[in-house]
Every structure is written in C-alpha cells, then in structure tokens.
Amino acid sequence: MADVASGPQSDTLTAALEAQKYVQSRLIPTAKTTSFRSIPIIDLSPSFSSSLAARQAVARQINEACTTVGFFYITGHGMESTCERTLKLAERFFHELSQEGKEAIHMKQSQHFRGYEPSDHTSLNGFTSKESKEAFNWGYEEGLDPTGGDGKYVELDGSSAGGKNLWPDEKFLPGFYEGIAEYYGKILQLCKHLFRLFALSLALPENYFDAMTTHPGGIARLLRYPPSTNPKPLSALNKDEELGLGAHSDYECFTLLLQDSTPGLEILSPDGHWISAVPVEGGIVVNVADFLMRWTNGVYKSTVHRVVNRTDKERYSVPLFYSINYDEMVETLPSCVTMENPSHYPPVTAGRYVLDRLGLTLNGGY
Ligand SMILES: O=C(O)CCC(=O)C(=O)O
C-alpha cells in the first residue's frame, strides 16, 4: 500500500499528535460535556435473535452508552467460561514462565509491538514515566481466525508479512497456545457481532463494517498488575508512582476487556471524577477508542482511563483492541456529519493512525 509506507508520515503523525493533545485536554475538568457516575450494563442476549427489532433495541442502548460514557459492560455474550480460562492463562504466563523464558520473547525483538513487555518498556502518552504493569502482546494471525481470513492481512505499517507473534515455548507452558487460540477465535467473532450492532447504533446498514473487517486488526494483551505496596480503600488517591497504567485513551475502534475479580480500572468523567469500573460477574468491559471517536466525528466518546491496583492482590486483565483492516482508508461516517457538525477529520488509514499513536508511547521513541 503506497500510503502506508514505513516511517512516520507527516499527515498521520499530525493526527496522532492532535489526538494526544485531545486526550490531555480531556484530563482538564469541564462542565461542558455530560458527566457520569456509573457505567451501563448491556445484556447482549437479545442481539443474537433473528428479530431485527430485538437487535435494534440493543443497538439503541449501545448508542446511549457511546454518546455519554464511552464505556459499557456486556453480559449475555456467551463467552463466560472462556473468559475465566483466559484469565487463568494470564496468571500462568506470568507465574510459570521463567525470566529466561520471558526474555526469549522480549518485545524488543519484534517490529510489531509483540511479545513480553516488562513494566519499564512503554509508558502511555508521556503522562507518567513509571507503570507497574507487565504484559504479553500478540496480534492477528489467520490461523487464529475462525473464518480463516481473506489472505490479505497487513500489519499496522502496511507490510504483508503477518503472523510475527512471539509465542512462549510450548514445553514451558503446555496448552498456552491452544487456550489463547480458543479465546482469540471467540472474541474475534464477538467483535464482528458487536460491529454489526455498532452499525445499527449509528443508523447505518447492519453489514456496513463487514467488508472492512475481513482481515481485522486485533492486538491483544495479557496484563499483570502487582499488589499495591500501600493498599488503600477505593476512594483514596494513590501517588503517581503507584499507577498500574497511566491515564490514556485507546487507539483503535473499540476495546473488549476481561478483568479478574480485583478492581483497578478507573474511567474519567468529564467533571474530573475517576469512576471505578468494578468487575461485573460474567461481564466484559467495552469502550470506544480514538479511531472510532474520530470516525464518528466525535459523536462516540473515547474516554480516558487508567489502572490503579489499590489492593494487596495481583490483578490480571486481558484487553483486545479491535480495528478494521489496517489498510482501510476511511472518511467520517456519513451518518455522523450534519450541517451543525461538519466533518472535523481528514481521511486516514487505520493502521498508520494506530502506529503513530503507539510510536509516541515507546520510551525513547521509534
Ligand atoms: O487492565 C485494564 O483494566 C485496562 C487496560 C487498558 O486500559 C489498556 O491496556 O489499554
């Protein structure tokens, strides 16, 4: 793809820098946007019905959540036992794999942000220099996609050599890849289902995004947050250096997050209050990310969030950042442009936008 050649491009880099400024501006309390104190829970079960009216009813709830909070929980998604198994896999990865095993798949060997990421390797948007989280990252592989993909997968930079994941040696972590494959296959299917609901929620044809997600971007991570050295009640603010993950918004279309029973995720209401996204039994957290915010002309909110583990327990979580095909160039969605709200954003390629955002988080840059 000519427009996604390697190296930062000035137009998308500008978009990335603007997005960073946008995030910073949202860290300043304002009375202009609706504030919130809770995160809606949406039961997805009716959306699997053959009745369009039932699917539209769920889509309306999604629209309400995305235009206000930017976050919601989904229940009734059918992945409950897989979610439990995946969180156990996360625990196994960090506990059972030796330091040597982790070093063997260190992210510095990857051009695509894959592999093991110790706590000091990245920090978000330069807001914080020290984060306590450690991670294991991987991305889309056709072999993990139940549809088999369309053979056209490209990485963020437009290169077509996919499948560059760095997996731990099976003999040190038996069953790991198989477990990840089960989770990833199911969550990709759920993301496609959600995208159809997003389409309905935006007054677009239900299959509007289908052709743009034939080789989707899907970076996923296993995250571990160590116990707090100074456990505090949820209401008390910890010092900056105890941040698990700094304040940020996500970059792609939307994120699906599994979290264990230890709270830690907090989302920022526009009036400056941090709201705890407490774990909900069987619930997956969904949030709008910056690319979808931009694509919807700001109609759907991409909300700033952070992680602070205030407990004396470890915390595990598993986000998946879902994107349309990285080589897809998009313009503002037609249903989000009106006379009062003309398009604010020039066309951009999905992968290039995310790559430039990611480049800004690496300690030391590209
Ligand atoms: O661990 C969590 O709860 C959230 C992680 C997150 O926000 C991210 O990785 O972007």
Ligand SMILES: [Fe+2]
């Ligand atoms: Fe996030």
